Amino acid sequence: MANEAIQPNVLPQNPEKATLEGRNKYLGFWFFLGGETVLFASLFGTYLGLRNSYDGGPGPQDLFHLDLVFIMTMLLLTSSLTSVFAVINMKKGNFKKMLTWMWGTVILGLGFLGFEIYEFVVYYDQGLGYTVSAFASSFYTLVGTHGAHVTFGIAWIITLLIRYRKTGLTLANAPKFNTAVLYWHFIDVVWVFIFTVVYLLGVGG
Amino acid sequence: MSNSTAASKKSVLYDWLTTVDHKKIGIMYFFGGLFFFTIAGIEAMLMRIQLMFPEMGFVGEQTFNELLTMHGTTMLFLAAMPLFFAFMNFVVPLQIGARDVAFPFINSLGLWLFIFGGIILNISWMTGGGPDAGWTAYTPLSTTSGGHGVDYYVMGLQVAGAGTLMSAINFLVTIVNMRAPGMSMMRMPLFTWTTFVTSMLILFAFPALTIGLLLIMLDRIFGGAFFDVALGGNVVIYQHLFWIFGHPEVYILILPAFGIFSEVIPTFAKKRLFGYTAMVFATMIIGFLGFMVWAHHMFTVGMGPVANAIFAVATMAIAVPTGIKIFNWLLTLWGGRIKFTTANLFALAFIPSFVLGGVTGVQLAMSAADYQFHDTYFVVAHFHYVIIGGSVLGIFSATFYWWPKMFGYRLSETLGKWFFWLFLIGFHLTFFVQHFLGLMGMPRRVGSYLDGQGLNEMNFISSMGAFLMGFAFILLVINVLVSRKNTDNVQDPWDGRTLEWATTSPVQEYNFAQTPLVRDLDAFWYEKMEGDGRMKAAEPLDDIHMPNGSILPIFISLGFSILAFGVIYSQWWLMIVGGVFMFSMMFIRSIKEDHGYHIPVSEIKKEKGEG
Numbered sequence: 001m002a003n004e005a006i007q008p009n010v011l012p013q014n015p016e017k018a019t020l021e022g023r024n025k026y027l028g029f030w031f032f033l034g035g036e037t038v039l040f041a042s043l044f045g046t047y048l049g050l051r052n053s054y055d056g057g058p059g060p061q062d063l064f065h066l067d068l069v070f071i072m073t074m075l076l077l078t079s080s081l082t083s084v085f086a087v088i089n090m091k092k093g094n095f096k097k098m099l100t101w102m103w104g105t106v107i108l109g110l111g112f113l114g115f116e117i118y119e120f121v122v123y124y125d126q127g128l129g130y131t132v133s134a135f136a137s138s139f140y141t142l143v144g145t146h147g148a149h150v151t152f153g154i155a156w157i158i159t160l161l162i163r164y165r166k167t168g169l170t171l172a173n174a175p176k177f178n179t180a181v182l183y184w185h186f187i188d189v190v191w192v193f194i195f196t197v198v199y200l201l202g203v204g205g
Numbered sequence: 206m207s208n209s210t211a212a213s214k215k216s217v218l219y220d221w222l223t224t225v226d227h228k229k230i231g232i233m234y235f236f237g238g239l240f241f242f243t244i245a246g247i248e249a250m251l252m253r254i255q256l257m258f259p260e261m262g263f264v265g266e267q268t269f270n271e272l273l274t275m276h277g278t279t280m281l282f283l284a285a286m287p288l289f290f291a292f293m294n295f296v297v298p299l300q301i302g303a304r305d306v307a308f309p310f311i312n313s314l315g316l317w318l319f320i321f322g323g324i325i326l327n328i329s330w331m332t333g334g335g336p337d338a339g340w341t342a343y344t345p346l347s348t349t350s351g352g353h354g355v356d357y358y359v360m361g362l363q364v365a366g367a368g369t370l371m372s373a374i375n376f377l378v379t380i381v382n383m384r385a386p387g388m389s390m391m392r393m394p395l396f397t398w399t400t401f402v403t404s405m406l407i408l409f410a411f412p413a414l415t416i417g418l419l420l421i422m423l424d425r426i427f428g429g430a431f432f433d434v435a436l437g438g439n440v441v442i443y444q445h446l447f448w449i450f451g452h453p454e455v456y457i458l459i460l461p462a463f464g465i466f467s468e469v470i471p472t473f474a475k476k477r478l479f480g481y482t483a484m485v486f487a488t489m490i491i492g493f494l495g496f497m498v499w500a501h502h503m504f505t506v507g508m509g510p511v512a513n514a515i516f517a518v519a520t521m522a523i524a525v526p527t528g529i530k531i532f533n534w535l536l537t538l539w540g541g542r543i544k545f546t547t548a549n550l551f552a553l554a555f556i557p558s559f560v561l562g563g564v565t566g567v568q569l570a571m572s573a574a575d576y577q578f579h580d581t582y583f584v585v586a587h588f589h590y591v592i593i594g595g596s597v598l599g600i601f602s603a604t605f606y607w608w609p610k611m612f613g614y615r616l617s618e619t620l621g622k623w624f625f626w627l628f629l630i631g632f633h634l635t636f637f638v639q640h641f642l643g644l645m646g647m648p649r650r651v652g653s654y655l656d657g658q659g660l661n662e663m664n665f666i667s668s669m670g671a672f673l674m675g676f677a678f679i680l681l682v683i684n685v686l687v688s689r690k691n692t693d694n695v696q697d698p699w700d701g702r703t704l705e706w707a708t709t710s711p712v713q714e715y716n717f718a719q720t721p722l723v724r725d726l727d728a729f730w731y732e733k734m735e736g737d738g739r740m741k742a743a744e745p746l747d748d749i750h751m752p753n754g755s756i757l758p759i760f761i762s763l764g765f766s767i768l769a770f771g772v773i774y775s776q777w778w779l780m781i782v783g784g785v786f787m788f789s790m791m792f793i794r795s796i797k798e799d800h801g802y803h804i805p806v807s808e809i810k811k812e813k814g815e816g
């Protein structure tokens with residue numbers, strides 16, 4: 001038992017779930033995502049209740065540009081895809097390649113974030129301040145909370161990438177990368193809902 | 206790497222501040238919870254003095270509102286839940302034969318967030334007045350309340366709530382992943398089961414509160430318009446969010462007590478729990494239905510007859526699994542050799558008291574009738590019957606039952622029985638009459654009433670009962686202090702059935718020298734009956750791996766609290782300082798790999814008396 005020592009060349013099949021700690025982390029993170037789901041569900045509910053309350057201020061039809069949102073969606077979906085490639089490489093033991101793919105995720109995520117900030121600035125210029133109407137508050141809060149999650153996810157992944165740039169794959173860091181990727185997928189799924197409920201519904205219905 | 210002495214060399218205080226041992230964390234939850242229980246109790250006494258006579262001038266209306274809000278908030282979030290967490294932390298790992306919880310670090314973080322959150326809330330008393338919008342903080346009352354009271358409420362609960370959520374995840378993973386060999390899910394003691402379901406409820410209910418509080422914060426401090434009707438806001442959204450959390454919350458408060466009674470009653474009836482499987486499924490059904498009924502708190506808001514009818518029927522349905530449980534406890538007692546210890550007295554008194562609260566609950570669930578009951582003392586009587594008659598009696602039962610294991614001495618039974626009877630009588634005196642006060646139309650949450658309306662006598666009785674409860678509580682404190690000499694017969698004083706009684710008292714830091722092998726439900730009892738009275742080992746004696754303590758949980762909580770103060774006083778710089786501090790502590794935790802240490806076999810043998 002004293003020898004949980006890390007032997008990179010004989011890593012087991014699924015290094016992220018090979019230790020009890022890894023399994024705990026994995027399961028715990030799924031539970032956490034369950035809670036996050038309720039968190040976002042509450043925000044979605046609030047938004048749906050208030051989305052027609054412009055109070056004379058600008059509304060979705062005046063503001064939303066689907067082309068911009070489409071690019072953002074593509075960026076985020078692709079970033080999820082690169083993180084899948086990263087995990088595939090982790091399971092194969094290609095640590096270097098895994099890192100490369102993860103950096104891809106980071107860059108795409110940053111791109112998404114840039115567009116989101118740009119989007120908010122444009123809306124603000126068009127008169128949609130946070131305090132203008134109930135619609136404005138609920139829109140910024142829902143989309144902004146998602147954006148905060150993206151920011152946190154990027155910071156987290158960068159931390160891991162720098163911390164472990166030279167260590168090779170170990171039983172200690174495999175679960176960390178795995179949970180970070182899980183988190184990233186979750187953010188992605190939430191965005192799909194934002195895309196449909198906020199933007200498509202806002203422009204179309 | 207083996208360096209078991211490293212931990213024992215530090216000072217005692219530092220050891221407690223940095224500990225990640227679930228038993229020490231449990232004990233700190235206990236005293237933290239007891240401390241806030243005392244504060245909230247005093248607040249209740251002050252309210253009962255104000256209501257002792259008509260048109261009293263003891264405390265002003267504003268102070269009354271603050272007392273009322275802080276009493277409810279403190280009792281639920283800072284007293285009852287932490288006291289349950291105390292037992293969950295201490296007992297559940299022992300009951301499932303584990304050496305520790307799944308996330309010792311997170312466990313400690315949860316504790317400190319609770320303590321810091323509690324402190325934040327109570328600091329409001331010293332900075333210009335507590336929150337005054339009720340524990341429910343309905344909008345627009347809360348969004349327009351002056352001063353900083355409600356800001357303290359929002360941020361204090363946000364900090365404490367984050368801790369609660371983490372602890373829940375920790376319990377869930379511990380129970381799923383850390384059970385000893387042979388401890389299948391359907392062999393878990395009922396207290397472990399109810400901890401599991403309670404944690405599920407916390408996990409799925411608390412985020413709704415987080416958002417509810419967030420929206421209040423955004424409206425109050427950042428000029429949001431969620432609840433500003435002039436800008437298109439909608440105040441009823443808050444009520445939904447709050448009760449989507451709030452109704453599961455009341456089950457979060459009762460399910461652990463159900464678990465405690467399911468341990469205590471079989472032990473003192475010397476019988477296996479009647480209908481174990483039914484108990485497990487009833488717990489799960491209650492947990493599930495708990496999410497389907499939140500709108501019974503909103504019958505009078507104007508949701509319309511269809512919604513009211515649906516929620517009324519769903520609410521009444523919960524009485525079915527609850528009734529199943531009541532009958533299972535009765536049938537466990539039936540034909541048993543019942544011992545009337547203090548712990549068991551609390552359990553026996555719970556059954557009729559709680560049934561009364563359940564009956565008024567079903568009455569309230571009739572939505573048409575609720576137009577009459579709503580916001581009167583009838584509701585106050587209802588929820589005190591379920592919360593004191595259920596949760597609090599459960600906490601006291603657990604206190605007497607597990608005390609020898611937690612602290613290594615037995616509480617006095619004589620003093621304990623005095624405490625029990627005085628508390629029980631005081632409780633019924635206080636709240637039974639409130640049913641009638643409510644039916645006569647006395648509104649809740651109002652700091653005074655007029656003379657000549659027939660309310661005087663019953664309010665006086667109610668206040669007397671409250672003082673009796675307060676006096677009884679002092680007996681408990683005395684009991685804790687004077688019983689310390691009872692250090693004999695603490696290992697298994699009640700002839701217990703479950704695994705925690707197979708450990709030494711006080712429990713070794715690694716709980717079990719060898720992970721036990723579980724061969725049946727009531728694992729320890731099985732070995733007493735079919736084996737040699739000792740648990741069989743599931744593994745050879747070996748070095749034991751232990752996690753290192755850490756001071757980071759306190760620092761993270763401190764950072765979060767600084768951030769909270771920044772929000773309360775709208776100081777951007779303070780928010781940034783707190784946030785940066787918190788995240789850098791988390792950052793340190795994340796990049797530092799901590800492999801813990803090992804306790805060598807030689808030392809374990811020495812502690813077993815074999816060295």
Ligand code: HEM
Pocket residue numbers: 341455456458459501502520521523524527562563564565566567568569570571575578579580584587588591592595596
């Ligand atoms: C058979 C089970 C139960 C039923 C049918 C039931 C039903 C109800 C209803 C309909 C109300 C709303 C009354 C009103 O505001 O007009 C209510 C309030 C309340 N119930 Fe229950 N209840 C049950 C069990 C419990 C339990 C087990 C607890 C806690 C341990 C609890 C705690 C509360 C609290 C705290 C309130 C008042 C909340 C507030 O407005 O401040 N109830 N109950």
Ligand SMILES: [Cu+2]
Pocket residue numbers: 451452455498499501502
């Ligand atoms: Cu309810």
